[in-house]
Amino acid sequence: DTAVSQTPKYLVTQMGNDKSIKCEQNLGHDTMYWYKQDSKKFLKIMFSYNNKELIINETVPNRFSPKSPDKAHLNLHINSLELGDSAVYFCASSQGQGIAGGLTDTQYFGPGTRLTVL
Amino acid sequence: QKEVEQDPGPLSVPEGAIVSLNCTYSNSAFQYFMWYRQYSRKGPELLMYTYSSGNKEDGRFTAQVDKSSKYISLFIRDSQPSDSATYLCAMVQGAQKLVFGQGTRLTINP
Numbered sequence: 001d002t003a004v005s006q007t008p009k010y011l012v013t014q015m016g017n018d019k020s021i022k023c024e025q026n027l028g029h030d031t032m033y034w035y036k037q038d039s040k041k042f043l044k045i046m047f048s049y050n051n052k053e054l055i056i057n058e059t060v061p062n063r064f065s066p067k068s069p070d071k072a073h074l075n076l077h078i079n080s081l082e083l084g085d086s087a088v089y090f091c092a093s094s095q096g097q098g099i100a101g102g103l104t105d106t107q108y109f110g111p112g113t114r115l116t117v118l
Numbered sequence: 119q120k121e122v123e124q125d126p127g128p129l130s131v132p133e134g135a136i137v138s139l140n141c142t143y144s145n146s147a148f149q150y151f152m153w154y155r156q157y158s159r160k161g162p163e164l165l166m167y168t169y170s171s172g173n174k175e176d177g178r179f180t181a182q183v184d185k186s187s188k189y190i191s192l193f194i195r196d197s198q199p200s201d202s203a204t205y206l207c208a209m210v211q212g213a214q215k216l217v218f219g220q221g222t223r224l225t226i227n228p
Contacts, residue, residue, distance in 0.1 A: 041126065041204060043162065043218040056215055090161050107216065109161030
């Protein structure tokens with residue numbers, strides 16, 4: 001059973017297109033996250049949601065819009081894709097509301113979605 | 119200056135060697151320190167979690183935190199080829215946000 005799953009695994013698209021990445025977790029966790037990992041392996045948080053409510057919104061272009069239809073899903077929609085958006089996008093989830101200490105806040109990561117913008 | 123600095127490597131050692139991976143940080147507000155392991159084309163997975171200064175051991179892995187020097191380490195004893203991965207340090211600040219180092223790419227040669 002996959003704990004945190006993402007679709008698609010690979011996404012190749014042209015500049016200017018709009019695309020979505022889906023994430024689902026079956027762990028019963030309350031908090032979900034989106035991270036971006038660039039070509040140099042830097043992993044940086046973009047958003048986090050707790051019980052469908054936005055908690056963390058880092059300095060991310062407005063072209064990126066997360067949507068949480070329910071606690072188990074957090075999708076990422078990207079408008080007007082740019083070359084610099086090429087990266088691996090990871091979804092993660094945790095039981096607690098982020099990191100206040102304790103292993104209940106351990107984040108479990110999905111396998112990643114490799115986005116290539118041409 | 120990045121909040122968390124980590125040498126990206128790559129680091130290549132023979133099987134059985136002791137591996138030392140390190141991170142330094144600048145934000146004294148960081149309270150919790152983690153090491154994640156990321157295999158190629160996979161998501162990161164939590165390896166070790168520490169709170170206070172000192173050592174924490176789990177099997178062949180030892181995590182060390184020195185808050186006074188703002189320095190954390192991960193030691194791997196009796197390294198195995200299956201330990202080949204990228205190791206990312208991560209730290210928590212009060213805003214419920216994990217801050218990651220760049221990751222060190224490690225290869226253990228049989």
